Amino acid sequence: MSAARDYPPPPDVIRGRVAWVFGDDFDIDLVIGVENIKSYDAEFLRGKVMRAYDPGFADRVRPGDVIVGGRNFGYGHPHYPPMVALRDLGIAAVLAESFSPGFWRGETYNGVPLIAVPGISAEVTTGDGVSLDWRKAAVTLDDGRILRGTPPSDRVVRVIEAGGSLKLLLAEHAR
Amino acid sequence: MGSTIAEKILARAAGKDRVHAGDSLPVRPDYMIAYDFPGYTDVMFRQMHDDFGIRSLAEPERYVVFIDHMLTRGNAKEQEVHQVTRDWCEFYGIELHEARGIGHQVMAELGYALPGNFLIHFDGHVSGAGAFGALGWGVRRDLLEAWVSGQIFLDVPATTRFELTGEFAPGVDSRDLVHQIIADHGADGCAHQVMEYAGPGARAMPIDRRQGLCGMAMFTGAVSAVFEPDETALAYARNVARTDFTPQLPDADAEYAAVHTYDLATLRPRVVLPGSARSANTRDAAELAGTPVTKAFIGSCASGRIEDIRAAALVLDGRSVAPGVELNVVPTSEAVHRQAEDEGLLDVLRTAGANIARSSCDFCFGYQKPLQAGENCISTGVLNISGRMGSTESNIYLGSAFTVAASAVAGTISSAGEVGRS
Numbered sequence: 001m002s003a004a005r006d007y008p009p010p011p012d013v014i015r016g017r018v019a020w021v022f023g024d025d026f027d028i029d030l031v032i033g034v035e036n037i038k039s040y041d042a043e044f045l046r047g048k049v050m051r052a053y054d055p056g057f058a059d060r061v062r063p064g065d066v067i068v069g070g071r072n073f074g075y076g077h078p079h080y081p082p083m084v085a086l087r088d089l090g091i092a093a094v095l096a097e098s099f100s101p102g103f104w105r106g107e108t109y110n111g112v113p114l115i116a117v118p119g120i121s122a123e124v125t126t127g128d129g130v131s132l133d134w135r136k137a138a139v140t141l142d143d144g145r146i147l148r149g150t151p152p153s154d155r156v157v158r159v160i161e162a163g164g165s166l167k168l169l170l171a172e173h174a175r
Numbered sequence: 176m177g178s179t180i181a182e183k184i185l186a187r188a189a190g191k192d193r194v195h196a197g198d199s200l201p202v203r204p205d206y207m208i209a210y211d212f213p214g215y216t217d218v219m220f221r222q223m224h225d226d227f228g229i230r231s232l233a234e235p236e237r238y239v240v241f242i243d244h245m246l247t248r249g250n251a252k253e254q255e256v257h258q259v260t261r262d263w264c265e266f267y268g269i270e271l272h273e274a275r276g277i278g279h280q281v282m283a284e285l286g287y288a289l290p291g292n293f294l295i296h297f298d299g300h301v302s303g304a305g306a307f308g309a310l311g312w313g314v315r316r317d318l319l320e321a322w323v324s325g326q327i328f329l330d331v332p333a334t335t336r337f338e339l340t341g342e343f344a345p346g347v348d349s350r351d352l353v354h355q356i357i358a359d360h361g362a363d364g365c366a367h368q369v370m371e372y373a374g375p376g377a378r379a380m381p382i383d384r385r386q387g388l389c390g391m392a393m394f395t396g397a398v399s400a401v402f403e404p405d406e407t408a409l410a411y412a413r414n415v416a417r418t419d420f421t422p423q424l425p426d427a428d429a430e431y432a433a434v435h436t437y438d439l440a441t442l443r444p445r446v447v448l449p450g451s452a453r454s455a456n457t458r459d460a461a462e463l464a465g466t467p468v469t470k471a472f473i474g475s476c477a478s479g480r481i482e483d484i485r486a487a488a489l490v491l492d493g494r495s496v497a498p499g500v501e502l503n504v505v506p507t508s509e510a511v512h513r514q515a516e517d518e519g520l521l522d523v524l525r526t527a528g529a530n531i532a533r534s535s536c537d538f539c540f541g542y543q544k545p546l547q548a549g550e551n552c553i554s555t556g557v558l559n560i561s562g563r564m565g566s567t568e569s570n571i572y573l574g575s576a577f578t579v580a581a582s583a584v585a586g587t588i589s590s591a592g593e594v595g596r597s
Contacts, residue, residue, distance in 0.1 A: 175228035
């Protein structure tokens with residue numbers, strides 16, 4: 001179940017590009033195809049990720065890039081491998097109009113900044129540059145405009161700073 | 176401003192006089208529930224032991240584990256998964272309930288889902304506990320936080336209230352209500368909130384229809400759902416309670432994100448198209464008339480209780496499942512199975528050609544008799560995304576037990592009224 005790779009906490013400000021913009025009620029399983037959701041092998045998943053959307057995706061994503069979603073991003077029974085695959089390529093955060101609670105909770109546990117930013121999906125397109133101050137939920141766009149979302153709670157900030165809930169819990173509770 | 180049911184339950188569990196929607200604070204669950212599943216419970220037990228160095232639990236009675244998945248193949252791999260779970264539960268002194276049915280139902284029968292209780296699970300369908308005035312919250316892997324610390328950090332959710340009036344028309348049930356709510360308000364209509372059900376329509380609703388309704392809360396984006404505990408819920412709870420409990424009612428001046436009213440008598444049979452339960456996929460059953468089905472399924476943590484089996488028996492009595500259709504009926508628990516047998520319902524279903532299967536989760540997630548490419552299934556399962564019940568090239572339509580049974584008779588999607596039984 002654990003992610004195949006260990007991911008460090010994100011920098012204070014994540015700078016990258018929008019790697020893809022998804023629509024409303026997006027089922028994260030579709031990122032790798034439902035038939036592949038039981039694999040945690042990053043190499044295997046690399047060959048599957050985003051194939052249905054953009055066959056060149058894996059080759060063009062750079063560390064610090066983000067994906068953008070519409071309303072209710074992560075709808076369904078969100079499994080973990082799709083985000084394993086995306087993080088392995090360098091996706092550092094997810095910005096969406098809103099998140100499905102199960103996806104939000106599960107990936108926050110894994111230390112991914114999931115920031116709800118109203119208006120984001122209409123304001124950016126694939127390839128746009130973004131700069132995300134994730135603690136403040138502030139996204140600076142190419143043209144200098146700043147979109148503001150809902151800042152994470154103090155506890156969630158600590159989870160992300162620790163590199164995920166497991167690491168925070170180990171720091172707090174390991175005997 | 177007063178408090179909602181969820182705010183009152185979380186305040187009690189947090190040891191506070193009051194909490195408000197938007198507060199972020201640690202809360203102590205009454206029960207921390209899980210089912211054994213590869214990559215979840217086995218890994219979490221190993222982490223608790225190896226990574227956190229926990230050798231004994233201060234309150235093992237707060238931990239509850241069910242074995243309700245992967246009961247039907249009996250191969251070495253699944254036996255190993257179950258044995259790991261048995262070993263860990265024995266090591267920590269945790270109560271393990273094996274093969275008694277789907278845990279989200281059995282937790283009620285065993286007296287965990289009591290009015291006012293706060294329950295967590297990694298699986299969101301624990302929200303079915305809301306039928307009894309309990310708050311059940313699916314917290315994904317954060318269950319580990321509660322396992323190792325006894326508490327879990329939560330953001331207190333806002334609540335949307337649903338005032339229910341009237342009673343379901345014949346051939347209509349709470350599945351039709353939840354799909355209508357999604358159609359009206361969207362798959363995120365109650366995102367990150369709790370759905371609070373009340374009113375004369377709620378009080379008239381049988382307890383297991385309430386369980387099915389609350390168990391589907393996540394498909395509105397909600398984190399949970401809860402009924403105002405009434406005499407029906409309290410009577411059930413008193414009969415099974417293993418501890419004292421404190422029912423919580425909302426204050427008259429509680430603050431709600433929204434209030435919606437539904438007259439249950441106006442609802443019609445609804446069917447959800449394959450893909451997801453999102454609003455645009457919800458249809459009137461009549462619109463899909465003629466769509467052929469090869470499989471029909473009545474079961475799952477949402478819809479395999481005695482009312483669902485009674486509904487199926489009403490539709491199937493004296494009729495036969497259509498040639499070329501396989502109808503599988505899975506009572507939600509062993510207790511439900513026995514009651515259905517005692518009431519003669521299973522005989523009716525068998526005579527009609529239905530297959531009655533052992534109580535488990537296995538049909539709903541495609542472990543038992545997975546769908547083959549090209550098949551259409553009409554299902555009371557919880558989810559109809561691609562590949563959920565087998566091949567990614569099969570189609571899953573969702574409907575009530577009435578609608579599934581009627582479709583099995585017709586061989587095409589039909590409502591109970593269309594086959595003359597409602």
